[in-house]
Amino acid sequence: MLWTRVTPSADAVPGSGLGAATTIKWEVALDAGFRDVVKQGEAVASADRDHTVHVDPWDLAADTVYFYRFAVVDGEFAGHVSPTGRTRTAPDFDASPEQLNLAVASCANWESGFFSAYTDIANRAQAGDLDLLVFLGDYIYEYGTGEAAGPHGPFRIHEPAWETVTLQDYRMRHGRYRTDPELQAAHTALPWVVVWDDHETADNSWRGGAQNHSPAEGDWLTRRNAALRAYFEWLPVRATSPSEEGHIYRSLRFGDLVELTMMDLRTYRDQQARWAVGAIGDEGRTMMGSEQFEWLRRKIETSSAHWNVMGSSVMVAPLNLITLQQNEQTSSVADFLGSHASGVPLNPDQWDGYTADRVRLLDVLEAHGSNVLFLSGDIHTEWANSLWHGGREIGVELVCSSVSAPNVDEQLGLPADNAVSHLAEQLVRDANPHVRHVDLDSHGYSIARVRRDEVQMHWLRVDDVEVQGAAVREAVGLVWRAGGGPPSKLPVTDRLQGLNQQ
Ligand SMILES: [Fe+2]
Known part of the structure; x- marks a missing residue:
């Protein structure tokens, strides 16, 4: 497109x-x-x-x-x-490509800093090192100026300066984003496969509303339809809007190597359990909606690709935050990872808030038997998670950090790599043994190099999002092989070639 x-x-x-x-x-x-x-x-x-x-x-x-x-x-x-x-x-349906190189990105808040991650993606793509960018949502943020820029921001002002509500507002916001030369460079260099998360409409959206939407702002569906209309105008996507009886969930095949399925986890979901009547695990609660789920089930059951790569705007692996909540020093980190003082030791906006749907999805993926790679965003932090289901490891999850939106150190008003973040990372790993990598302070993006027998996962970090033209470097590299146990450190010879490094 x-x-x-x-x-x-x-x-x-x-x-x-x-x-x-x-x-x-x-x-x-x-x-x-x-x-x-x-x-x-x-x-x-x-x-x-x-x-x-x-x-x-x-x-x-x-x-x-x-x-x-x-x-x-x-x-x-x-x-x-x-x-x-x-x-x-993309390669032919019947082709057998050796590998597919995916950039993975999400969460670009204009006011929180600069988009050096996009420049690095553009440079690597122009050098032929990337096939496409999988964008997992929060392409724009809907807030008014200063509302979510982080404690140091805003570094540049939103247009419009008020919270986006109308079609005109959302068009202006997209237009302002597209004046950014780094974002332009990334669109100019490689194809994007996109899906929205919540901030393309409003924070913590669900099918009937959003946490950041009030009746004073008008009817939710009117606002949502305006936001999605602007989205379909401004993003290069071959899909039609739910307001026109279309949908954005879709799957793309890359020869016999990868079936990439992009899920829509906002348009059909029930209200987050924090506000809704009923418990997180209720059988009837849904994240995907029945129509999307049935489509997805048939897609996975009939796919002959070696890998099922799942584009998921929110994290799928369970995340137990109880030890964070109980520790005085890290309880505010628990609030951040748990979508802010939800009162339960998990994040009800992620798959953790829709456990029946997660079981249904993982049942299908496990039964199908091919390798599973979740690519996820939303949480503004780096993660690698082993995915366990039915008593065995069925795959791995790569969560990219944010292009610029604030994360833990900024939320706490502390420098990157501070003692509280490190303690929180340690407590998270201890309470969640399937978490193989977590970093709470960095911004950037990821690269997934999907090969027949393994996926190499790289996390690239921006030196400082507050500085225009900051360097971007690979910080962590892990490899996962089906049947080979949890993700492990990449040998140095498989690290990315340096580009744009100073
Ligand atoms: Fe975000």
Whole structure:
């Protein structure tokens, strides 16, 4: 899905509803110099889609790097040409690729810092080291300025400065994000496979509302539909909105190596147990909704891919926070990991709050027998978890940290790698032996290198999100092999080649 946005006149800023319909020409070529153009066509950008353009070129060759660009055909800016994008198609259905290199990212709060993680993703993709970016949600944050920027922020101001509620607000917010050169570079360098979490609409959303939504802000579904309309306009995704009887959950196949299933864990879920009547483990409570679950069950049962890779906006492995809560020094860390003073020793917004649905999902994955890799986000911290079900280890979970949204050290007003964070990490590991890696203070992203017999997992950290152009370095590398026990340290020879390191 090729994407651009046209500004046909100075007043046609995102969310304005202004500006004439404008014809653009698109081209797809095998070379960055556009000598070998293989596809071209025209499309119209208009105010009813905030002048965003989605082009689905179809019938491109499999497993091929392409370059694309757009040119304005009519109006004031006729002849203007966009920057050149680079993308890569998936391997053929029947192909047997040796490996698939996935960048994994989530949680980019504009006001909390800078997007150095996106620059590193762009550099590695341009160097040919990444096939695609799996984005697990919180692409934008809905807050008004200063509301969730962290104790040092805001480092730059949201547009609009107020909390996003209307279609115009969400369009303005997306438009502001897309002015960021680091985010632009990451979209320009590789294909993104995206799903939303809560902040694309409002904090801790569920099917009937959100923690950060009040009746004074109007009807929830009106707000949600406005947010998702802006999302579908501004993100390069081939899906249709639930408000148009569509859905964003989908699966993508990469030869016989990977079936990548992106789940929608916000649109159909019941209310978090913290507010709802009823217990976390109630059989009737759902995270996925029955339609998505039945689709997913059939997909997994009929998949012949070697790996089931599950894009999950929230963490799936159980996380017991009781020892954190009981320790005076770390009780505020428990509040952070538990979605803030939930009163129960777990996070009811994660899969821990929907245990019956988790059992149903893991039953299906275990019965199918292929290797399971969960890619998860949301919690702004790094994790590697062994996934146990039915008395055996069926897979592994990689949780990426946040691109910039605050985590534990910022929440506590302490420096990174402080004694309280380290104590909390130790208590978490002791109480949760399936947790093989946890870091509570870092920002960045992850890379999953999926091979036939193993997955290599890398956590890359931004030196300082408060500094523009900060270096990004690999901090931790683990490998997991089916039947080989819990994830273990990668040998030094398998560490990532340094890029962008100072
Ligand atoms: Fe987040």
